[in-house]
Amino acid sequence: MAINEQDFEVLYLYSNRLVSAVPMQLHRYLYWQINWSNRLIGIKGSRGVGKSTLLLQHIRETFPSSREALYVSMDNLWFRTHDIMDLVEYHFTHGGTHIFLDEIHYLPHWQTVLKNIYDAYPQLHIVYTGSSMLEIDAHEGDLSRRQRLYTLYGLSFREYLLFEGYDAGDAHTLEELLQSHERIAMPLTQKMKVLPLFSDYLRHGYYPFYKEEGDGFYERVQSMIRQVLENDLPHIEDVSFVSIQKIQRMLMILAERVPFTPKMAELYRELDTNRELGLKMLYALDRAALLAIYTNEVKNVKSLSKPDKIYLDNTNLMYCLSTHIDVGTLRETFFFNQLRATQEVLLPKDGDFMINRTYLFEVGGRSKTFDQIKDISNSFLAVDDLEIGHHNRIPLWMFGLLY
Numbered sequence: 001m002a003i004n005e006q007d008f009e010v011l012y013l014y015s016n017r018l019v020s021a022v023p024m025q026l027h028r029y030l031y032w033q034i035n036w037s038n039r040l041i042g043i044k045g046s047r048g049v050g051k052s053t054l055l056l057q058h059i060r061e062t063f064p065s066s067r068e069a070l071y072v073s074m075d076n077l078w079f080r081t082h083d084i085m086d087l088v089e090y091h092f093t094h095g096g097t098h099i100f101l102d103e104i105h106y107l108p109h110w111q112t113v114l115k116n117i118y119d120a121y122p123q124l125h126i127v128y129t130g131s132s133m134l135e136i137d138a139h140e141g142d143l144s145r146r147q148r149l150y151t152l153y154g155l156s157f158r159e160y161l162l163f164e165g166y167d168a169g170d171a172h173t174l175e176e177l178l179q180s181h182e183r184i185a186m187p188l189t190q191k192m193k194v195l196p197l198f199s200d201y202l203r204h205g206y207y208p209f210y211k212e213e214g215d216g217f218y219e220r221v222q223s224m225i226r227q228v229l230e231n232d233l234p235h236i237e238d239v240s241f242v243s244i245q246k247i248q249r250m251l252m253i254l255a256e257r258v259p260f261t262p263k264m265a266e267l268y269r270e271l272d273t274n275r276e277l278g279l280k281m282l283y284a285l286d287r288a289a290l291l292a293i294y295t296n297e298v299k300n301v302k303s304l305s306k307p308d309k310i311y312l313d314n315t316n317l318m319y320c321l322s323t324h325i326d327v328g329t330l331r332e333t334f335f336f337n338q339l340r341a342t343q344e345v346l347l348p349k350d351g352d353f354m355i356n357r358t359y360l361f362e363v364g365g366r367s368k369t370f371d372q373i374k375d376i377s378n379s380f381l382a383v384d385d386l387e388i389g390h391h392n393r394i395p396l397w398m399f400g401l402l403y
Contacts, residue, residue, distance in 0.1 A: 008090045011078060015059075015071040022056035026163060028208075029171065029403050030054065030152045036062070038148045040118050041127045042104075044134055045152035046289035046313075047224045047232070048207045051129040054152065055100045058127075069098040074106040075231075084113060092121050101128040105235045111143055118146055131228070133236045133287040153341040154314060157198060157400020160205040166192050171403050174343060174355065178380065181398055185388045194387060198397040202315040202334060221320045225251070228288050237284060246271050247281045251290055255321035259294075259329055260310040279304040289313045292336055296347040308347045311336055331363050331384050331396055338399050350376060363396065 028050050034041065036058060045051050055071060063069040070091050074084075084107060091099055099117075104110045110130075117126060132151070161168035172184060188194060204210045204217050213220045229248055233239055239247075250271055254260050268278045283304050285291040294309040312318050314337045315330055332352060339345050339355060348354035351373045353361045360379040362372060366386055373379040379392065386395040 005090075007082065008087060011072055011076075011087065012067065012070065014076075015069075018071060019056050019060045022053060022060055024057060024060065027057060028054055028152065029156070029159060030150055031057065034058075034150055035148060036127075039125050040114070040143070040147040041125075042134075042143070042147050042149040043127070043129045043152055044132050044149065045129070046132045046154070047228050048209055048221075049152050049154045050208045051152055052102050053208070055102060055127060055129065059098075059100065063098070067095055069100065070096055071100040071102065073102040074110075075103045079107070085116070088117050088121065088124070092124055097123065098125040098127070101126065104128040104130040105134055105232060114143060115146070118143075131232045131236060132289045133232065133284065135287075153403070154206040154316075154337075155201075155208055156338060156341070156403045157201050157205070157397060158403070160201045160400075161192070161197065163205075163208070163211060164197065166197075168401070172401050174339075174359070174402060177394065177398060177401065178359065181389050181394045184401070185395060185398060189387045194397055195385065198400075201400070202330060203319050204316055206314045206316040206337075218320045221316060225290065225320075228290065233284065233288065237280075239284075243277070243281070246273060247284060250278075250281050251285055252321065254285075254291060254310055255312060255317070256323065258311050258318070258322070259332060261308070264306055279306070282307065282310075290317065292333075292340070294336065294345075294347055298344070298346070313337060327384075328364070331365075331382075335361070335363050335382055335396065335399055338402060342402050351379065 030043070031054055034043075043051055043054065052073070059069045059071055072087070088099060101107070104114070107113055114126065114128065117124065155163065156171070158168045158171060168188065177184065207221065207224075209220060210217050229244055229251075233244065233247070250267070253267070253270065264275065264278065268275060271278065273281070282291070283293065286293040290313055292311040292313045293307040294311060295305070296308055311329070311333045312321065315333050318325055318330060318333060335353060336345060339353065343355050344357065346354045346357065348360055351360045352363050355361065358378055360373055360376055361382050362368060362370075362379075363382045365384050368381050368383055370379065370381065370392075381393045382396045382399060383389065383393050384396040386393070389395050389398070
């Protein structure tokens with residue numbers, strides 16, 4: 001099919017409309033960490049965490065009223081009848097220096113295509129986003145040597161406070177938190193009623209779109225889950241319609257049983273599947289950031305092993321999918337979610353969580369004691385319903401200040 005200039009110009013109109021409308025008041029933590037000067041940048045993350053907004057903000061801030069930068073989403077129907085390489089050629093020959101490709105997993109053989117663009121246009125900067133399920137395959141395109149890859153997570157509690165209009169300060173390292181949590185907590189608790197805000201965050205604060213959805217938040221989350229499983233997953237994994245239905249059923253079964261200490265044979269029978277397919281479905285839900293698999297060793301996606309424990313990815317999913325919220329599970333889910341964004345988290349023999357193979361944590365309410373871990377060095381309590389801690393008793397909410 002012959003392509004005329006107007007075919008391309010419609011994408012520039014679409015890009016300009018989105019860029020001009022993007023809110024600029026707040027930026028996610030990753031915005032400031034990305035080295036935007038790199039020629040090939042990849043940003044992974046689950047649906048709804050703000051990847052598209054991050055790209056559009058950068059374009060608006062860096063290329064005001066300019067044709068140098070073009071934003072396109074690869075799920076745009078335009079690509080049903082047009083080729084990405086034709087667009088890149090047109091953009092580059094008409095003064096384009098940067099192209100931003102959203103939802104890259106909708107592009108067949110995306111790694112090979114990106115490599116071809118990178119090699120053929122040495123003066124062009126490429127930024128792409130994709131599902132958290134994306135895996136860089138060394139046998140297709142080999143992007144690992146060319147790109148800088150980042151992961152965007154949902155809102156931390158610190159970012160939620162910023163979105164709510166409170167000055168939560170800069171993010172802290174884990175070591176700063178362990179050593180100085182009392183000093184950090186005091187000014188924050190004087191400026192705000194932190195415990196009610198923390199309770200609200202657990203219900204609806206992980207996904208940035210909560211600000212625009214209001215009472216429709218959980219409907220939006222359910223719609224997002226359907227998009228991930230019915231649209232994103234088939235573009236990344238070779239899955240059948242029947243398998244997608246089983247994956248959806250697995251998610252709903254586990255949502256009612258978290259934290260699930262697996263009796264995997266029973267789960268496979270319930271889903272009418274075998275061990276190999278069952279583990280593939282389980283790890284697909286983990287990579288999709290719907291479940292969080294917890295093990296006593298670093299996960300290896302090439303060698304799928306039985307998990308030691310399974311949580312939902314974040315507390316908002318608990319409120320959306322579970323009919324009964326267990327407060328202990330809620331606390332552990334928050335802690336696991338916030339810590340694993342920046343730290344290595346493994347299941348210890350004693351206690352609830354081992355961080356960086358150094359720090360041991362028990363998570364609980366105000367009455368939680370050190371009885372289970374009292375003789376273990378570098379052991380701490382993450383305590384709920386507590387504004388300010390003391391020594392190794394640290395308020396649970398403070399573990400949301402790490403990014």
